[in-house]
Amino acid sequence: MQHERPNKPALRIQPTTLWEYPSQHYGSSVQGDARYVGATPSYVIWNLIERYTKPGDLVLDPFCGSGTTLDVAKDTGRLGRGFDLSPYRADIEQADARKLPVDSVSVDLVFMDPPYGDHIDYSDDKNCIGKLSAYDPKYYQAMHRAIREGARVLKPGGTMGIYVCDYFEKKKGFAPVGFQLFGSLAEALRIVDVVSVVRHNKSLDLGNHRKAAEEGNFFLRGFNYLFIAQKPDLKAIAAARPEPKPDLRKRDRRGRIGGR
Numbered sequence: 359m360q361h362e363r364p365n366k367p368a369l370r371i372q373p374t375t376l377w378e379y380p381s382q383h384y385g386s387s388v389q390g391d392a393r394y395v396g397a398t399p400s401y402v403i404w405n406l407i408e409r410y411t412k413p414g415d416l417v418l419d420p421f422c423g424s425g426t427t428l429d430v431a432k433d434t435g436r437l438g439r440g441f442d443l444s445p446y447r448a449d450i451e452q453a454d455a456r457k458l459p460v461d462s463v464s465v466d467l468v469f470m471d472p473p474y475g476d477h478i479d480y481s482d483d484k485n486c487i488g489k490l491s492a493y494d495p496k497y498y499q500a501m502h503r504a505i506r507e508g509a510r511v512l513k514p515g516g517t518m519g520i521y522v523c524d525y526f527e528k529k530k531g532f533a534p535v536g537f538q539l540f541g542s543l544a545e546a547l548r549i550v551d552v553v554s555v556v557r558h559n560k561s562l563d564l565g566n567h568r569k570a571a572e573e574g575n576f577f578l579r580g581f582n583y584l585f586i587a588q589k590p591d592l593k594a595i596a597a598a599r600p601e602p603k604p605d606l607r608k609r610d611r612r613g614r615i616g617g618r
């Protein structure tokens with residue numbers, strides 16, 4: 359379905375660690391499905407693809423939802439593979455993000471926007487990570503496995519982007535989802551940077567939500583984290599490091615140069 363939005367600004371590489379774009383979709387078309395609850399803003403994926411891959415590279419999304427990553431990969435001339443427990447459309451393959459039917463070291467970019475709590479009902483599948491509460495250690499165990507699986511399929515030098523939000527419930531308080539998943543990511547890969555993505559969630563603008571946050575003295579979620587990490591390319595690192603030259607100067611018995 360085409361949606362004309364002539365006033366939308368051009369898509370640009372975001373130069374700082376604070377990312378913002380005033381629309382869920384770029385250009386005159388839609389990436390993923392505008393009706394899908396919990397879809398990723400497509401410019402986030404576009405920025406990662408442009409920065410960390412080249413045309414023809416393979417981009418993989420293990421929590422593909424409405425297929426936003428596949429549409430952006432196609433727009434940018436990359437190959438895309440999308441997996442989900444509950445595929446929303448025919449080009450998404452059915453698999454659990456913790457056990458992907460994908461060869462090790464075969465992917466250039468893994469992007470994931472996983473469930474971060476049990477506030478959205480994605481499917482009836484009992485393995486859906488969105489059935490686990492952000493206050494339950496089982497959620498973090500499940501995500502730890504999904505992150506390790508993403509790291510397994512990445513090529514050396516390949517990049518992983520994780521888009522995630524913290525969680526808050528008035529009765530239970532703050533759940534630092536971002537920091538916890540960051541720990542798993544840092545164990546698996548080398549961290550490149552941490553980006554804060556401004557949320558344009560409609561519920562943030564609702565007067566009653568804002569009033570409740572002010573009166574209850576809590577915060578509405580204003581940003582998502584985007585964690586960027588890479589699999590070290592040990593061969594490239596070794597090739598870039600100059601070989602140390604042997605010191606051939608003559609030494610005396612006490613190791614002194616020139617017998618001084």
Ligand SMILES: C[S@@+](CC[C@H](N)C(=O)[O-])C[C@H]1O[C@@H](n2cnc3c(N)ncnc32)[C@H](O)[C@@H]1O
Binds near residue numbers: 390394
């Ligand atoms: C936040 S949505 C992804 C949105 C997607 N990036 C988009 O733009 O439409 C999270 C997705 O994770 C899927 N999911 C939950 N548990 C999963 C698992 N264990 N393996 C694979 N997919 C899973 C859900 O079915 C849901 O589609």
